[in-house]
Amino acid sequence: xxxxxxxxxxxxxxxxxxxxxxxxxxxxxxxxxxxxxxxxxxxxxxxxxxxxxxxxxxxxxxxxxxxxxxxxxxxxxxxxxxxxxxxxxxxxxxxxxxxxxxxxxxxxxxxxxxxxxxxxxxxxxxxxxxxxxxxxxxxxxxxxxxxxxxxxxxxxxxxxxxxxxxxxxxxxxxxxxxxxxxxxxxxxxxxxxxxxxxxxxxxxxxxxxxxxxxxxxxxxxxxxxxxxxxxxxxxxxxxxxxxxxxxxxxxxxxxxxxxxxxxxxxxxxxxxxxxxxxxxxxxxxxxxxxxxxxxxxxxxxxxxxxxxxxxxxxxxxxxxxxxxxxxxxxxxxxxxxxxxxxxxxxxxxxxxxxxxxxxxxxxxxxxxxxxxxxxxxxxxxxxx
Numbered sequence: 399x400x401x402x403x404x405x406x407x408x409x410x411x412x413x414x415x416x417x418x419x420x421x422x423x424x425x426x427x428x429x430x431x432x433x434x435x436x437x438x439x440x441x442x443x444x445x446x447x448x449x450x451x452x453x454x455x456x457x458x459x460x461x462x463x464x465x466x467x468x469x470x471x472x473x474x475x476x477x478x479x480x481x482x483x484x485x486x487x488x489x490x491x492x493x494x495x496x497x498x499x500x501x502x503x504x505x506x507x508x509x510x511x512x513x514x515x516x517x518x519x520x521x522x523x524x525x526x527x528x529x530x531x532x533x534x535x536x537x538x539x540x541x542x543x544x545x546x547x548x549x550x551x552x553x554x555x556x557x558x559x560x561x562x563x564x565x566x567x568x569x570x571x572x573x574x575x576x577x578x579x580x581x582x583x584x585x586x587x588x589x590x591x592x593x594x595x596x597x598x599x600x601x602x603x604x605x606x607x608x609x610x611x612x613x614x615x616x617x618x619x620x621x622x623x624x625x626x627x628x629x630x631x632x633x634x635x636x637x638x639x640x641x642x643x644x645x646x647x648x649x650x651x652x653x654x655x656x657x658x659x660x661x662x663x664x665x666x667x668x669x670x671x672x673x674x675x676x677x678x679x680x681x682x683x684x685x686x687x688x689x690x691x692x693x694x695x696x697x698x699x700x701x702x703x704x705x706x707x708x709x710x711x712x713x714x715x716x717x718x719x720x721x722x723x724x725x726x727x728x729x730x731x732x733x734x735x736x737x738x739x740x741x742x743x744x745x746x747x748x749x750x751x752x753x754x755x756x757x758x759x760x761x762x763x764x765x766x767x768x769x770x771x772x773x774x775x776x777x778x779x780x781x782x
Contacts, residue, residue: 402712404698413478420482423455427488435487435746437753438658441564441615441764443489446523452483452490453523458497461704462505466513467521473704477697481653487661491565491615496520498652499645500527500573503592507633507641512594516571530560530574530595530619531642538770541586541639545576547593547626554578554593554631556624564764566604566617572597574621575638590638594630595621611741611756643710649765651699651713656692656720658761659727662750663689666731669747678734685730692720711778718771721761728754 427433427448436443452458460476462468483490501520504512519525536542545558556576566572572595579589595602601624607616633641663685670678695716702709731751732739739751762768 402715404695404712405701406694407474407697407701409474409478409697413475416475417478417482420457420479424482424486424488427451428486433487433489435661435750436489437487437661437750438757439487439661440484440490440494440654440658441760442491442613442757443487444491444565444568444615445489446492446526446568448489449492449523449526451523452493453521457483458493458523459501459517459521462501462517462521466505467518473700474697477653477700481657481693484653484657485660485664492526492568493520493523494654495529495565495569496525496527499529499649500571503573503632503641503645506644507592507637509629511629512632525571526565526569528563528566528569528572528597528617528619530563530572530576532560532562534559534561534618538767540575543575543577543590545574545621547576547578547591549578550625553625553627556593556595556621556626558621560619560621561617562607562764563604563617563619564615566597566619567606567614569597571595572619573632575642578635578638587639589636590642591635592632592638592641593626594632595624595626596630599624601625609756609760611753616760649713650717650771651696651703651709653693653696655717655765656689656696656723658721658757659724659750659754660689662727662731662747662754665747665750666735669735675735681730681734685727688723692716692723696720711775714766714771714774714778717765718768718775721765722768724754725758725761728758 432448433445456469457479459468460471460479461473464470497520501517504516516525531540533543533545535544547554547556558576574593574595575590576593577589578591582588601622603620605618606614607618608614667682670682699709699713699716728751737745737748737751739755740748741752743749
């Protein structure tokens with residue numbers, strides 16, 4: 399077996415000022431009625447206005463070069479801002495995907511024209527992206543995708559569909575993985591490319607997939623003879639699989655993979671403290687120890703990404719364990735306190751419990767199912 403090495407990160411002293419600044423910003427926003435803390439805010443908490451405010455603070459594209467609108471700050475500083483926003487349940491869904499992975503994808507594989515066009519808009523909180531990966535007939539086998547682009551004069555004609563596309567109805571663009579050459583049975587991952595699709599283009603249809611709550615952040619996206627210009631190809635034609643896999647370390651290792659239900663944990667802890675419930679607090683302490691371990695692993699991956707060290711296997715492990723943790727959080731709370739979960743509850747604890755229960759089925763699906771992730775980890779640690 400191959401050992402997985404995760405660096406231990408000690409947060410620099412200067413980051414304490416940044417954390418205090420973010421906390422004060424959040425406190426002021428809540429006091430002004432800008433938002434109410436909620437669970438799973440990075441997918442279900444959309445506010446274009448709040449995203450623009452974060453852009454004004456310089457908290458989107460923090461690590462990017464200044465010439466593209468970024469702040470040239472460290473991955474650890476970005477991590478601090480991210481975990482503060484998530485733990486507060488702030489509405490960050492609008493810019494989330496663009497900041498987390500679309501921007502870094504352009505920096506690594508995009509053309510200079512793409513960087514100059516997209517990155518400053520993303521950093522201002524004015525340009526939102528979604529990810530076109532999963533397909534109706536492919537299941538968890540992404541290599542079975544059928545969406546196809548055919549070369550024409552000055553561009554490509556794209557046909558196909560994507561499903562479970564988070565935020566597509568609010569996004570301006572979708573980075574779409576598609577086939578630009580026929581599937582080769584001996585190399586199923588070959589012949590794929592990434593195209594930037596303008597979601598307002600002729601031929602694009604977005605249909606909502608409603609959750610049990612009636613909420614809408616998943617979508618089906620249909621593309622019928624959609625023209626994509628040559629300058630909207632990301633990276634190299636045929637290299638889409640490798641480029642897409644490079645994105646996943648950003649997608650799977652961040653604090654959103656274990657902080658989706660943190661607002662519930664925080665409210666639960668405050669309730670127990672107010673009531674002097676020692677037994678309940680002892681139970682919560684065990685939960686917090688798990689959370690602290692996940693955070694340290696995730697921080698280590700943030701450092702690895704900054705140092706350019708491959709981290710896909712460890713990121714898959716964090717995503718697996720993190721989403722399992724946040725999925726269990728609602729049940730843990732139910733066993734500790736006698737509160738009826740309801741989205742209409744007068745109690746914030748009751749509302750947050752209901753949000754956690756209703757959103758939890760998606761935690762271990764989005765970004766890669768638990769089974770797929772464990773297969774990646776197993777293959778990565780077994781020595782050949």
